Amino acid sequence: xxxxxxxxxxxxxxxxxxxxxxxxxxxxxLDACAGRYLARDWSAPENLPGFDRSTVDxxxxxxxxxxxxxxxxxxxxxxxxxxxxxxxxxxxxxxxxTARIFTGGMLPEGADCVVMVEYSRPxxxxxxxxxxxxxxxxHVLERDEDAAEGCALLPAGRRLRPQEVGLxxxxxxTDVPVRRRPRVAIVSTGDEVVPTERKPxxxxxxxxxxxxxxxxxxxxxxxxxxxGLVRDDMAKLEATVRDALGWADVVLLSGGSSAGMRxxxxxxxxxxxxxxxxxxxxxxSPGKPFILARSxxxxxxxxxxxxxxxxxxxxxxxxxxxxxxxGGEEPVTPGVRAVLARAVASAQGRRDFIRVRLARSEQGWxxxxxxxxxxxxxxxxxxxxxxxxxxxxxxxxxxQEVFAELLQ
Amino acid sequence: xxxxxxxxxxxxxxxxxxxxxxxxxxxxxLDACAGRYLARDWSAPENLPGFDRSTVDxxxxxxxxxxxxxxxxxxxxxxxxxxxxxxxxxxxxxxxxTARIFTGGMLPEGADCVVMVEYSRPxxxxxxxxxxxxxxxxHVLERDEDAAEGCALLPAGRRLRPQEVGLxxxxxxTDVPVRRRPRVAIVSTGDEVVPTERKPxxxxxxxxxxxxxxxxxxxxxxxxxxxGLVRDDMAKLEATVRDALGWADVVLLSGGSSAGMRxxxxxxxxxxxxxxxxxxxxxxSPGKPFILARSxxxxxxxxxxxxxxxxxxxxxxxxxxxxxxxGGEEPVTPGVRAVLARAVASAQGRRDFIRVRLARSEQGWxxxxxxxxxxxxxxxxxxxxxxxxxxxxxxxxxxQEVFAELLQ
Numbered sequence: 001x002x003x004x005x006x007x008x009x010x011x012x013x014x015x016x017x018x019x020x021x022x023x024x025x026x027x028x029x030l031d032a033c034a035g036r037y038l039a040r041d042w043s044a045p046e047n048l049p050g051f052d053r054s055t056v057d058x059x060x061x062x063x064x065x066x067x068x069x070x071x072x073x074x075x076x077x078x079x080x081x082x083x084x085x086x087x088x089x090x091x092x093x094x095x096x097x098t099a100r101i102f103t104g105g106m107l108p109e110g111a112d113c114v115v116m117v118e119y120s121r122p123x124x125x126x127x128x129x130x131x132x133x134x135x136x137x138x139h140v141l142e143r144d145e146d147a148a149e150g151c152a153l154l155p156a157g158r159r160l161r162p163q164e165v166g167l168x169x170x171x172x173x174t175d176v177p178v179r180r181r182p183r184v185a186i187v188s189t190g191d192e193v194v195p196t197e198r199k200p201x202x203x204x205x206x207x208x209x210x211x212x213x214x215x216x217x218x219x220x221x222x223x224x225x226x227x228g229l230v231r232d233d234m235a236k237l238e239a240t241v242r243d244a245l246g247w248a249d250v251v252l253l254s255g256g257s258s259a260g261m262r263x264x265x266x267x268x269x270x271x272x273x274x275x276x277x278x279x280x281x282x283x284x285s286p287g288k289p290f291i292l293a294r295s296x297x298x299x300x301x302x303x304x305x306x307x308x309x310x311x312x313x314x315x316x317x318x319x320x321x322x323x324x325x326x327g328g329e330e331p332v333t334p335g336v337r338a339v340l341a342r343a344v345a346s347a348q349g350r351r352d353f354i355r356v357r358l359a360r361s362e363q364g365w366x367x368x369x370x371x372x373x374x375x376x377x378x379x380x381x382x383x384x385x386x387x388x389x390x391x392x393x394x395x396x397x398x399x400q401e402v403f404a405e406l407l408q
Numbered sequence: 409x410x411x412x413x414x415x416x417x418x419x420x421x422x423x424x425x426x427x428x429x430x431x432x433x434x435x436x437x438l439d440a441c442a443g444r445y446l447a448r449d450w451s452a453p454e455n456l457p458g459f460d461r462s463t464v465d466x467x468x469x470x471x472x473x474x475x476x477x478x479x480x481x482x483x484x485x486x487x488x489x490x491x492x493x494x495x496x497x498x499x500x501x502x503x504x505x506t507a508r509i510f511t512g513g514m515l516p517e518g519a520d521c522v523v524m525v526e527y528s529r530p531x532x533x534x535x536x537x538x539x540x541x542x543x544x545x546x547h548v549l550e551r552d553e554d555a556a557e558g559c560a561l562l563p564a565g566r567r568l569r570p571q572e573v574g575l576x577x578x579x580x581x582t583d584v585p586v587r588r589r590p591r592v593a594i595v596s597t598g599d600e601v602v603p604t605e606r607k608p609x610x611x612x613x614x615x616x617x618x619x620x621x622x623x624x625x626x627x628x629x630x631x632x633x634x635x636g637l638v639r640d641d642m643a644k645l646e647a648t649v650r651d652a653l654g655w656a657d658v659v660l661l662s663g664g665s666s667a668g669m670r671x672x673x674x675x676x677x678x679x680x681x682x683x684x685x686x687x688x689x690x691x692x693s694p695g696k697p698f699i700l701a702r703s704x705x706x707x708x709x710x711x712x713x714x715x716x717x718x719x720x721x722x723x724x725x726x727x728x729x730x731x732x733x734x735g736g737e738e739p740v741t742p743g744v745r746a747v748l749a750r751a752v753a754s755a756q757g758r759r760d761f762i763r764v765r766l767a768r769s770e771q772g773w774x775x776x777x778x779x780x781x782x783x784x785x786x787x788x789x790x791x792x793x794x795x796x797x798x799x800x801x802x803x804x805x806x807x808q809e810v811f812a813e814l815l816q
Binding site: 030031034035048049050051053055084085086087088089103104105106141145146147153154160161162163164165166167168169170171172174190191192193194196197198199200201202203204205206207208209210211212213214215216218219232305307308311314332334335336337358373375376377378380381383384385406407408 | 438439442443456457458459461463492493494495496497511512513514549553554555561562568569570571572573574575576577578579580582598599600601602604605606607608609610611612613614615616617618619620621622623624626627640713715716719722740742743744745766781783784785786788789791792793814815816
């Protein structure tokens with residue numbers, strides 16, 4: 001009996017998600033790489049900053065020439081010039097010599113540290129008194145201190161944040177190898193569902209999932225194509241999914257909340273070339289009627305029709321798939337520690353994702369469970385975060401400390 | 409003496425940031441509104457779902473007709489038809505009657521609850537036995553349960569997540585009023601700075617801040633224009649900033665790490681029309697030489713030249729400015745609780761942002777401070793999060809529990 005759901009655990013489904021091949025590499029310009037995932041390990045092609053650089057305004061010296069210098073016993077040095085900004089000094093320092101230098105300037109040959117201008121005073125002619133002892137390296141960024149040529153800087157799979165973009169810029173990496181964006185085709189279904197722009201008649205509702213899932217996919221780095229809103233009709237749905245295979249890396253089929261449609265989804269997925277059913281049902285709430293299959297390298301995913309279930313399920317399974325396809329590292333899940341305001345019941349063997357509102361109290365965050373059926377979208381709009389109730393638990397108690405994963 | 413820094417506290421600067429007017433409203437299509445900020449309070453234009461809807465497959469009934477029904481004493485009802493999906497049933501239920509219904513279907517007139525199909529059995533002809541007692545409303549989403557016409561749903565300033573997009577879709581809001589994206593012009597300066605695509609000569613470094621700041625601005629919803637890499641030359645810088653005023657809502661000037669350039673930045677900002685200096689220096693580390701000014705309604709911001717300082721400062725002051733310009737609500741800061749691996753010293757009266765790496769331990773997250781000068785970009789690349797050491801503290805101790813704000 002095909003409709004019998006052999007529920008896979010959330011972790012089993014996530015393992016199956018990782019059986020899909022990450023997408024091909026592509027080269028994007030530096031200013032378009034933020035938020036993408038690096039395709040290869042990346043090492044420093046050269047030293048950074050590439051020369052010894054002053055971090056202050058002052059005087060470049062040899063440390064031994066100012067050894068023991070202080071207010072009462074200054075070191076008297078000959079100032080032989082000023083280090084230009086943006087060029088190498090054309091002189092070098094001999095013993096007893098110094099040169100004026102500014103923040104970011106290149107140290108002249110012979111200098112090994114900088115005395116801050118606050119600790120200098122003119123002593124007539126080109127002589128200067130320095131009243132501070134320094135060690136070699138003081139107030140200097142060494143030529144390979146930011147990055148040494150050849151050293152590993154960024155691993156493949158790193159999500160490129162503004163600071164990684166900065167590091168790539170600093171080393172002249174204007175072409176950045178990243179993994180291609182996943183292409184997701186979204187098919188919405190349901191005889192009662194009408195396009196959003198249409199005024200529903202009695203008994204009809206507007207398409208929600210196409211739009212909310214598209215937003216989630218886009219935020220996860222995917223390109224989205226709305227493959228259509230199709231009636232609960234096997235032949236039409238099959239043709240729509242088959243069409244989508246030509247373009248998509250992932251075909252999402254959402255809706256079909258009626259019992260029969262769940263089987264339809266499986267039948268449609270299995271009618272695709274080189275198909276394999278990976279999961280029919282997941283031990284998750286909301287989201288139990290989740291379906292995962294493949295057609296060759298294309299992932300076929302059936303999400304529940306209930307609007308909140310579809311979105312929670314997408315967050316738990318689809319977002320990690322899209323990250324995996326881009327070769328992304330596991331991220332730190334953003335969230336806050338909170339105290340649960342009310343007890344919630346769960347079932348053993350199932351992972352529950354409890355929608356909560358967060359409110360500040362004197363003791364920190366309080367997470368108040370949202371009670372709304374998963375067929376409503378408003379419950380998820382009210383929620384700030386999700387709290388996980390794990391498989392080995394029958395619920396969470398009021399006052400329990402929990403981790404609330406932010407719904408961003 | 410202009411170069412004297414009267415440091416403003418971080419909170420004072422953030423108050424000044426909020427003195428800028430939020431940007432005008434614009435209408436965007438539903439599928440382009442995710443991540444934007446809603447410009448007006450939004451109420452339900454109609455009831456959602458708009459009709460009483462079954463949440464299960466089963467039989468629509470009047471609760472009183474199945475009152476007390478159970479295995480040994482079934483209620484016997486006449487099945488008068490099947491509720492179609494996507495249309496209003498053309499019949500109503502009289503006492504003693506029932507109708508077949510599917511998940512999402514519209515209840516016929518007269519029905520007030522649904523008995524799940526599991527609790528039904530055929531009884532010959534069009535008769536059916538139901539063996540479950542129900543209360544009115546059981547397995548029914550009421551016509552206004554997701555949203556009641558006229559009720560407040562989303563406040564102005566709400567950032568539109570996938571679920572808000574879903575709610576807008578459900579209620580047919582295909583045109584969404586949001587605040588315009590802020591336009592940020594980025595001017596980079598420094599005699600030693602060369603464009604990223606150029607191979608630096610000895611004494612030169614590539615432009616980092618333009619690229620990392622552009623990535624940060626884009627992630628915060630801004631449109632970015634690279635207004636140019638300008639030498640430390642008052643006249644040229646002034647002309648570049650003046651040009652940018654014609655387009656930008658925010659002009660960022662980054663660099664000029666030499667002492668003189670900080671004054672130049674103030675002078676340039678004050679030479680703009682209707683200018684006012686708001687902050688010259690902030691009690692923050694890294695980022696002390698921060699400058700905030702206005703020219704009419706345009707925000708002028710001077711960020712430190714040091715690459716990590718510039719980015720931390722942008723995160724603390726620029727990201728909230730960009731959110732404020734879009735009318736955005738204060739978000740929950742994503743992060744994790746962690747234990748500090750090592751003590752860090754700070755100074756009273758200054759807010760320190762300590763870059764940390766996060767590692768998992770058996771007790772939870774451990775935050776290990778990154779020690780790298782703020783002139784290096786690699787230190788921020790290594791970091792996963794920032795830990796705040798507040799103004800009233802002289803440091804944090806090893807083993808202290810801290811909140812690590814994720815650097816996303």
